[in-house]
Amino acid sequence: MKHQQYNSRCLAQSSASDHRSAMKEIARGQSLVTQLRAIVLPALQADERSELVAHMFQNILDCSSKAMAELQMHQARSTRRPDDDDVLVDDMKRMKKISSVDCKNEEGVTTAKSRHQHKRRRFDDSVSLETPVPLYDGRQWKKYGQKHINNTKHSRSYYRCTYRQEQGCQATKTVQQQDDSSGADHTLMYTVVYYGQHTCKDNDGANASPDDSETHTTRSNSDSQSSISSTCTDPCDNQNQTSLHDNKPIDDKSEKLVTKDMYEPFDMTAFAPFDLDGWELDALLRFGA
């Protein structure tokens, strides 16, 4: 009996590790497809075929996302131990505690306490990948914070799905430039960690109103050291910010490149290099070179 329990636990553990390595591979595949898309799409002319290619890239990414979700579900099941029930109970208690303080004052205004109840996220709920194009993943993200992380040169940026409010999509991600990212090939690499699954239905833009199509707008801001665009253009790097396009330096105007509709799969202008942020263009061109 004990032997049987031991065996089933071993099986569960090996299966969990299988899942982890499979998830890693899928994440790697996603990263590669994303990078490939970033190279291929700008090179195509805006015609029906390029739309088809964009659509196919999106489908590939959607498939791998679904596979990832399946694996996560299986992993959650296979690694679940009896004492996890205690954890669940503990979490429930905590939730109750949170909701109990989620009160409003007499004027009906949410208090500071209720606003700032948030649990630290669990790393095992996440999928991380490395990419030179951290925002170019076919999803629409809205930045909600940035934080300097200990022992790292570059700050971490926090993004959540644009459709969080409209559709309650809980997907979030963090993006952080790797400290050792300026290697021999000068490719800036970013670590992107995804938390939660997208439950929104917008990704082909079909359900989004035209006004919603743009969410990722970054700008260079001389008096601030943040934003993703300045993650790679942190104060130390600012001088190095030159456009690699035709090796021309960025002028004042192009320094404020705005990415409009860059995640709109069927809008081919979205993939035009000039629609990319300076840092993205930089990463893209370096990677493509």
Add this chain to the structure above:
DNA sequence: TGTATTTGACCTTT
């Protein structure tokens, strides 16, 4: 003027 981003403050977890 509306919207997105920045950034300091606040909160939870470790």
Add this chain to the structure above:
DNA sequence: AAAGGTCAAATACA
């Protein structure tokens, strides 16, 4: 107490 995650007022931009 330190670190990480989130909020929301301030700010910047189109």
